[in-house]
Amino acid sequence: MSDVTIRQCAILVGGLGTRLGALTATTPKPLLPIGDRPFLAWLMREFVRFGVDEFVLLTGHLSAQVDTRVQALAALLPRDVRIVISEEPERAGTGGAVLYARDRLADRFLLCNGDSLFDCNLARLLADAAGDDPEVVGRIVLRRIEDASRYGVVELDGDRVVAFRPRPPARISGVASSGEGTAGVDIKGIGTPGVGTAGDDTEGVINAGVYVYDRRLLDELTPKCSLERDIMPRLAERGVLRGTVMDGYFRDIGIPEDLARAGEEMPRVLRRRALFLDRDGVINIDHGYVASRDRFEWMPGAREAIRAATDAGWHVFVVTNQSGIARGRYTEAAMQGLHAWMTDEIRRAGGTLDDLRFCPFHADAVIEAYRDAAHPWRKPEPGMLLDLIRAWQIDPARAVLVGDKDSDLQAAAAAGVPAHKFTGGNLLDVVLPLLQRSPA
Numbered sequence: 188m189s190d191v192t193i194r195q196c197a198i199l200v201g202g203l204g205t206r207l208g209a210l211t212a213t214t215p216k217p218l219l220p221i222g223d224r225p226f227l228a229w230l231m232r233e234f235v236r237f238g239v240d241e242f243v244l245l246t247g248h249l250s251a252q253v254d255t256r257v258q259a260l261a262a263l264l265p266r267d268v269r270i271v272i273s274e275e276p277e278r279a280g281t282g283g284a285v286l287y288a289r290d291r292l293a294d295r296f297l298l299c300n301g302d303s304l305f306d307c308n309l310a311r312l313l314a315d316a317a318g319d320d321p322e323v324v325g326r327i328v329l330r331r332i333e334d335a336s337r338y339g340v341v342e343l344d345g346d347r348v349v350a351f352r353p354r355p356p357a358r359i360s361g362v363a364s365s366g367e368g369t370a371g372v373d374i375k376g377i378g379t380p381g382v383g384t385a386g387d388d389t390e391g392v393i394n395a396g397v398y399v400y401d402r403r404l405l406d407e408l409t410p411k412c413s414l415e416r417d418i419m420p421r422l423a424e425r426g427v428l429r430g431t432v433m434d435g436y437f438r439d440i441g442i443p444e445d446l447a448r449a450g451e452e453m454p455r456v457l458r459r460r461a462l463f464l465d466r467d468g469v470i471n472i473d474h475g476y477v478a479s480r481d482r483f484e485w486m487p488g489a490r491e492a493i494r495a496a497t498d499a500g501w502h503v504f505v506v507t508n509q510s511g512i513a514r515g516r517y518t519e520a521a522m523q524g525l526h527a528w529m530t531d532e533i534r535r536a537g538g539t540l541d542d543l544r545f546c547p548f549h550a551d552a553v554i555e556a557y558r559d560a561a562h563p564w565r566k567p568e569p570g571m572l573l574d575l576i577r578a579w580q581i582d583p584a585r586a587v588l589v590g591d592k593d594s595d596l597q598a599a600a601a602a603g604v605p606a607h608k609f610t611g612g613n614l615l616d617v618v619l620p621l622l623q624r625s626p627a
């Protein structure tokens with residue numbers, strides 16, 4: 188069974204941004220500030236939550252400005268990532284920009300617009316894409332909205348994208364406004380699914396600008412082409428394009444009014460609540476020193492609980508003591524391999540683990556490097572929680588920890604995080620009420 192997690196994301200950041208006037212005269216649109224960081228940093232942070240550790244920035248207009256900001260962007264992210272630049276030699280359109288980056292793209296990759304953000308559970312996209320039939324070339328994220336008059340709409344048959352349709356008429360004026368091309372030749376917003384066509388009601392499902400593709404997409408591209416206008420309609424006609432419809436907060440920064448709203452809304456929306464989970468005895472049955480798949484048994488409701496938290500817009504973190512490493516029962520590499528598999532299986536179930544911390548140290552270590560009687564990360568000390576709180580900028584009062592031992596609860600208290608002791612049963616039954624009653 189192939190992995191669900193996709194570790195590379197290409198981001199289209201080469202648009203001219205003409206509708207923003209002087210704001211984009213010397214600054215690429217994705218680098219405009221939103222709160223305390225560029226819009227692009229918020230966008231990349233969202234993909235990091237779902238396992239991306241490499242970004243390919245598809246640049247054009249003001250590419251040098253993006254290049255000089257790479258290290259600063261990486262420093263704003265909660266985990267280490269690799270960022271590479273692919274600069275198109277001339278205006279090539281969104282499809283041409285992807286083709287020019289062909290030597291840098293993985294076998295499967297995420298692709299997104301650099302000037303819009305959709306706050307949704309991307310694990311559901313990853314899980315759907317992993318289950319697609321072999322002939323499917325790509326899957327796109329779709330969003331249902333009441334008024335699709337600013338966008339093109341897409342016709343669906345189940346989850347198969349059948350066709351891309353023009354914008355429905357606007358409710359007031361009946362005239363759809365023109366869109367700005369991401370790379371100079373595209374029509375912004377074409378490619379959104381829905382039931383509406385010209386003359387119908389304006390409700391529809393729109394293209395949210397996030398895609399999963401494999402390298403077969405490159406065979407469809409030419410040096411100058413538009414993904415939205417030229418390529419995706421052709422894929423739909425051949426029946427090799429799928430769509431995942433999701434709900435959530437959406438913001439495009441293409442016009443001054445929307446940029447201002449993003450500055451007001453995004454820092455608040457994306458400062459998420461957080462669920463901290465112990466591992467053994469909470470996520471999996473505690474069989475004692477579990478470090479291999481054959482001994483790993485899911486706690487009833489564990490994957491469902493994590494999916495529910497992800498759907499609710501929460502971060503999900505794991506904090507786990509792993510003294511079996513210090514005691515020589517298994518290696519750090521074996522444990523990390525198990526955690527990678529565990530995280531991928533959670534994404535297969537439609538949830539995500541944003542991040543994980545473990546402590547291999549113990550006073551009774553047989554391996555000298557791990558001997559420490561009072562390591563600040565070993566629960567009941569709060570070090571693992573505090574490190575995640577710092578990296579992800581979590582408000583402890585807006586978090587909750589679920590653990591099965593007193594040491595878990597003591598660590599949470601020391602970090603200022605409310606806690607709940609899990610005594611067995613179905614984890615979903617415990618987590619759901621916590622999601623509902625924790626402070627917004």
